[in-house]
Amino acid sequence: MTDTDRFDGRDIARIAVFAALLIALSIMGPIPGPVGVPITAQTLGVMLAGAVLGWRNGAAAVLVVLVLAAIGLPILSGGKGGLGVFVGPTAGYLIGWVAGAAVVGLIAHSGRRFAWWRVAVANSIGGILVVYAFGVPVQSLVMGLPLAETLLSSTVFLVGDFLKVVVATVLTVVIHRAYPVAFAPRRALAARD
Amino acid sequence: MPEVIELAGVGVMAGETPILRDVSVRLDARRIAVIGANGSGKSTFARLLNGLVAPSAGTVSVHGMDVARQARQVRERVGFVFTNPDAQILMPTPAEDLALSLKGRGLSRGQIAERVRTELARHGLADHADQPAYSLSGGQKQLLALVAVLIREPRLIVADEPTTLLDLGNARRMADLLIDGIDAQAVIATHDLELAGRCDVALRFEGGRLLEVGEPGAVIAHYRAEFAAR
Amino acid sequence: MPEVIELAGVGVMAGETPILRDVSVRLDARRIAVIGANGSGKSTFARLLNGLVAPSAGTVSVHGMDVARQARQVRERVGFVFTNPDAQILMPTPAEDLALSLKGRGLSRGQIAERVRTELARHGLADHADQPAYSLSGGQKQLLALVAVLIREPRLIVADEPTTLLDLGNARRMADLLIDGIDAQAVIATHDLELAGRCDVALRFEGGRLLEVGEPGAVIAHYRAEFAAR
Amino acid sequence: MISLYRPGRSPLHRLPAEAKIVGMAVLALAISLWPHTPVTATGTLLGVLVLFALGGFGPREWARQLWALRWLVVFMAGTQLLFLGTEPALVNTVRVVSVVLLAGVLTLTTRSEEMLDVVERALRPLARFGADPWRVAFTLSLTIALVPVIADFGRRVREAQRARGVRLGVRAVVPMLVMSLRHADDVADALSARGIA
Numbered sequence: 014m015t016d017t018d019r020f021d022g023r024d025i026a027r028i029a030v031f032a033a034l035l036i037a038l039s040i041m042g043p044i045p046g047p048v049g050v051p052i053t054a055q056t057l058g059v060m061l062a063g064a065v066l067g068w069r070n071g072a073a074a075v076l077v078v079l080v081l082a083a084i085g086l087p088i089l090s091g092g093k094g095g096l097g098v099f100v101g102p103t104a105g106y107l108i109g110w111v112a113g114a115a116v117v118g119l120i121a122h123s124g125r126r127f128a129w130w131r132v133a134v135a136n137s138i139g140g141i142l143v144v145y146a147f148g149v150p151v152q153s154l155v156m157g158l159p160l161a162e163t164l165l166s167s168t169v170f171l172v173g174d175f176l177k178v179v180v181a182t183v184l185t186v187v188i189h190r191a192y193p194v195a196f197a198p199r200r201a202l203a204a205r206d
Numbered sequence: 207m208p209e210v211i212e213l214a215g216v217g218v219m220a221g222e223t224p225i226l227r228d229v230s231v232r233l234d235a236r237r238i239a240v241i242g243a244n245g246s247g248k249s250t251f252a253r254l255l256n257g258l259v260a261p262s263a264g265t266v267s268v269h270g271m272d273v274a275r276q277a278r279q280v281r282e283r284v285g286f287v288f289t290n291p292d293a294q295i296l297m298p299t300p301a302e303d304l305a306l307s308l309k310g311r312g313l314s315r316g317q318i319a320e321r322v323r324t325e326l327a328r329h330g331l332a333d334h335a336d337q338p339a340y341s342l343s344g345g346q347k348q349l350l351a352l353v354a355v356l357i358r359e360p361r362l363i364v365a366d367e368p369t370t371l372l373d374l375g376n377a378r379r380m381a382d383l384l385i386d387g388i389d390a391q392a393v394i395a396t397h398d399l400e401l402a403g404r405c406d407v408a409l410r411f412e413g414g415r416l417l418e419v420g421e422p423g424a425v426i427a428h429y430r431a432e433f434a435a436r
Numbered sequence: 437m438p439e440v441i442e443l444a445g446v447g448v449m450a451g452e453t454p455i456l457r458d459v460s461v462r463l464d465a466r467r468i469a470v471i472g473a474n475g476s477g478k479s480t481f482a483r484l485l486n487g488l489v490a491p492s493a494g495t496v497s498v499h500g501m502d503v504a505r506q507a508r509q510v511r512e513r514v515g516f517v518f519t520n521p522d523a524q525i526l527m528p529t530p531a532e533d534l535a536l537s538l539k540g541r542g543l544s545r546g547q548i549a550e551r552v553r554t555e556l557a558r559h560g561l562a563d564h565a566d567q568p569a570y571s572l573s574g575g576q577k578q579l580l581a582l583v584a585v586l587i588r589e590p591r592l593i594v595a596d597e598p599t600t601l602l603d604l605g606n607a608r609r610m611a612d613l614l615i616d617g618i619d620a621q622a623v624i625a626t627h628d629l630e631l632a633g634r635c636d637v638a639l640r641f642e643g644g645r646l647l648e649v650g651e652p653g654a655v656i657a658h659y660r661a662e663f664a665a666r
Numbered sequence: 667m668i669s670l671y672r673p674g675r676s677p678l679h680r681l682p683a684e685a686k687i688v689g690m691a692v693l694a695l696a697i698s699l700w701p702h703t704p705v706t707a708t709g710t711l712l713g714v715l716v717l718f719a720l721g722g723f724g725p726r727e728w729a730r731q732l733w734a735l736r737w738l739v740v741f742m743a744g745t746q747l748l749f750l751g752t753e754p755a756l757v758n759t760v761r762v763v764s765v766v767l768l769a770g771v772l773t774l775t776t777r778s779e780e781m782l783d784v785v786e787r788a789l790r791p792l793a794r795f796g797a798d799p800w801r802v803a804f805t806l807s808l809t810i811a812l813v814p815v816i817a818d819f820g821r822r823v824r825e826a827q828r829a830r831g832v833r834l835g836v837r838a839v840v841p842m843l844v845m846s847l848r849h850a851d852d853v854a855d856a857l858s859a860r861g862i863a
């Protein structure tokens with residue numbers, strides 16, 4: 014492994030800060046959203062992590078949250094935590110969050126320039142498609158319910174998830190204006206000092 | 207309405223521990239300094255004045271309005287400046303941040319934009335109107351935070367350590383603005399004894415109690431003496 | 437090794453803009469103050485001394501070691517204290533945070549725990565060893581951050597505005613510790629002119645240039661005069 | 667940070683974490699793969715409750731844990747009744763609830779610090795592939811140390827909204843995120859100044 018492949022101090026700091034942010038948002042409780050739908054930090058945070066931090070650090074931040082939940086901290090929505098959530102029907106979604114954040118990051122940061130539509134595509138594919146690609150099969154397996162029916166039953170989340178794509182995209186665009194430094198590629202950052 | 211701040215038997219609890227005890231005072235001076243050690247209760251006192259902290263005992267009234275019962279009107283009338291401008295600047299750019307302050311006042315977009323430009327220009331921030339706020343210097347941020355409060359034309363400004371992060375020049379400029387540049391009444395909690403000395407009256411807190419109210423020179427001298435004695 | 441800090445023709449760029457220009461100085465005093473306006477280059481100068489910022493021109497040597505080429509050894513020898521202790525306290529509790537500083541020194545767990553208790557006790561933090569660090573007071577946090585640096589026994593301490601958030605008493609205590617309580621050489625960038633006045637030598641920066649090096653009383657007087665003139 | 671761990675001195679509390687994890691995995695697998703009837707499924711649930719008792723947790727805790735799973739139960743039972751019929755619905759729901767509760771026993775009886783050590787030990791074999799177990803463990807504890815700091819940013823943004831008389835809604839995440847990311851840069855400096863990473 015070359016030196017730049019390692020997570021350096023800047024990566025560690027960003028991963029930890031973003032993971033702490035996801036935890037803080039989930040502890041602070043759902044954010045009241047438009048049309049009265051509360052927005053849980055869950056998939057919204059996954060999308061933001063990938064879109065802001067990029068695929069590596071974004072996925073790592075989400076992974077850190079899951080590991081901390083696994084060791085017994087009540088940091089998932091509704092104060093859930095412990096190993097129980099990793100053997101329940103939603104376990105696949107949790108794994109999907111990590112992959113989802115990575116895919117969001119890959120797509121959102123793929124262009125030469127930042128573009129809102131790319132973030133929207135990234136959030137839809139990474140934040141919904143990928144998450145469900147992991148979540149639905151595992152749910153089907155755990156519940157002993159055929160895939161098609163499982164898919165049908167999980168559509169109850171879909172409206173909320175699309176809403177989150179919109180919110181996450183808007184937030185990412187505003188954050189990009191407010192603090193473009195965050196989106197700079199690693200090499201550019203290293204060159205800064 | 208008379209511009210009087212009045213606290214009667216005010217206590218504040220944080221859970222089980224009292225952090226402010228039995229504070230009673232009537233203030234009609236224009237420039238009011240609040241001094242005291244770390245943790246003495248300065249910020250808590252300041253935050254009482256616009257209802258960010260609620261008293262567990264007693265009453266707080268500002269310009270004739272009860273802070274607890276007339277929270278809305280009090281907020282309209284009282285502007286608050288925090289120590290750390292990063293927490294107070296809520297929008298990506300200075301222009302947007304000032305526009306935010308003018309929302310919900312029945313102004314048209316054009317009127318808001320107009321007003322924002324005027325205020326930015328008046329405080330020497332015109333060149334930075336659309337630059338990301340994070341990239342302003344410390345002094346500029348502190349100034350922007352204050353302007354975002356002033357633009358709502360409050361009748362009382364409460365500032366919690368407004369000069370801590372500033373150099374001699376910027377601190378002087380901020381102090382000049384707070385002491386001589388604004389029309390409203392001002393309460394300034396600060397460790398900057400030079401700034402405190404320029405006020406009309408000073409309050410000294412210690413361990414959650416209001417120890418002394420009086421002419422700033424004398425109050426500051428007592429405060430210094432206490433530390434020299436240790 | 438002689439305890440000398442030496443900069444020769446040092447320049448620092450942030451992208452295209454120079455933020456430090458042609459700084460050359462040789463410092464062998466024990467207590468070195470760095471003063472100047474916001475944005476004058478104080479922090480940048482301080483950060484050069486342990487390689488947090490790399491010069492784009494010239495060389496920086498600390499106690500005979502080149503900061504760029506011997507980065508590791510320099511980091512071992514130079515302790516850095518930031519303004520904001522929250523960013524510097526890296527573990528959930530004071531005891532863990534100090535233990536972190538002792539990592540990788542070939543000490544056993546027991547030895548580390550022993551040493552941590554001693555240091556916490558020495559600085560009056562023994563009662564807070566296992567309390568969440570975020571719940572410490574501002575002064576205690578600042579102190580903990582400094583102890584976490586001192587425990588590594590650096591030969592040079594660089595402190596960037598170590599007293600900004602502190603009251604008269606805590607600031608005095610921190611200043612006493614930095615000026616009289618430690619054995620290592622110290623560089624202190626600060627707006628606190630009382631603290632600067634207690635040093636052996638002062639550097640004054642302006643607009644990225646080193647304007648003056650000399651006896652603190654004189655340097656501070658010039659700095660004040662400059663603002664009075666405006 | 668508050669953990670879901672409940673202090674105690676039961677045999678389950680004293681068992682090393684690794685043993686509990688392996689035991690739980692084996693049991694969970696067995697429960698999941700066994701072709702259950704309503705009777706065996708109910709038996710399994712009772713068995714798990716006995717484990718709770720072994721950890722020193724009585725009916726109060728059973729109730730609390732089951733209450734936490736109420737949405738899971740409603741969701742599972744609902745969809746299964748709809749698609750599969752009564753008996754599979756009962757069997758599957760009870761089975762899944764049993765496994766989740768089983769994992770819950772482990773969480774209740776094992777300190778987070780101990781679990782953290784397990785994570786670090788489990789990563790050691792991966793050191794050859796460039797993973798640094800210490801760095802991983804450090805990142806985890808750094809995150810724990812940062813949660814109150816970041817939560818405080820949230821509190822300050824909320825207060826600023828109140829003081830300024832404005833409401834940002836979800837947009838409040840933006841200033842909080844900007845402060846957090848800037849804080850990350852300060853933490854990175856501290857990491858490097860303290861010779862840690």
Ligand SMILES: Nc1ncnc2c1ncn2[C@@H]1O[C@H](COP(=O)(O)OP(=O)(O)OP(=O)(O)O)[C@@H](O)[C@H]1O
Nearest residue numbers: 220225242243244245246247248249250251574603
């Ligand atoms: N929400 C809270 N929960 C618990 N304790 C609190 C809370 N808010 C303030 N305190 C405590 O109340 C005391 C007074 O705090 P306050 O912030 O008013 O002091 P201050 O004079 O502004 O200090 P500083 O100079 O450090 O800003 C402190 O001991 C502080 O720790």
Ligand SMILES: Nc1ncnc2c1ncn2[C@@H]1O[C@H](COP(=O)(O)OP(=O)(O)OP(=O)(O)O)[C@@H](O)[C@H]1O
Nearest residue numbers: 205344450455472473474475476477478479480481
């Ligand atoms: N990474 C960077 N990118 C761009 N500009 C920078 C960077 N770091 C510092 N600067 C600029 O360089 C100048 C010097 O900054 P520095 O932090 O050294 O000043 P300072 O004297 O410490 O100021 P203060 O008293 O406000 O702490 C400032 O104008 C600052 O905006």
Ligand SMILES: O=C(O)CCCC[C@@H]1SC[C@@H]2NC(=O)N[C@@H]21
Nearest residue numbers: 056089090098103106144170174
């Ligand atoms: O907390 C858990 O136990 C995991 C919940 C999984 C939630 C999934 S992720 C995709 C879908 N969208 C949501 O908002 N929730 C579900």
Ligand SMILES: [Mg+2]
Nearest residue numbers: 248249250366
């Ligand atoms: Mg205060």
Ligand SMILES: [Mg+2]
Nearest residue numbers: 478479480596
């Ligand atoms: Mg500085």
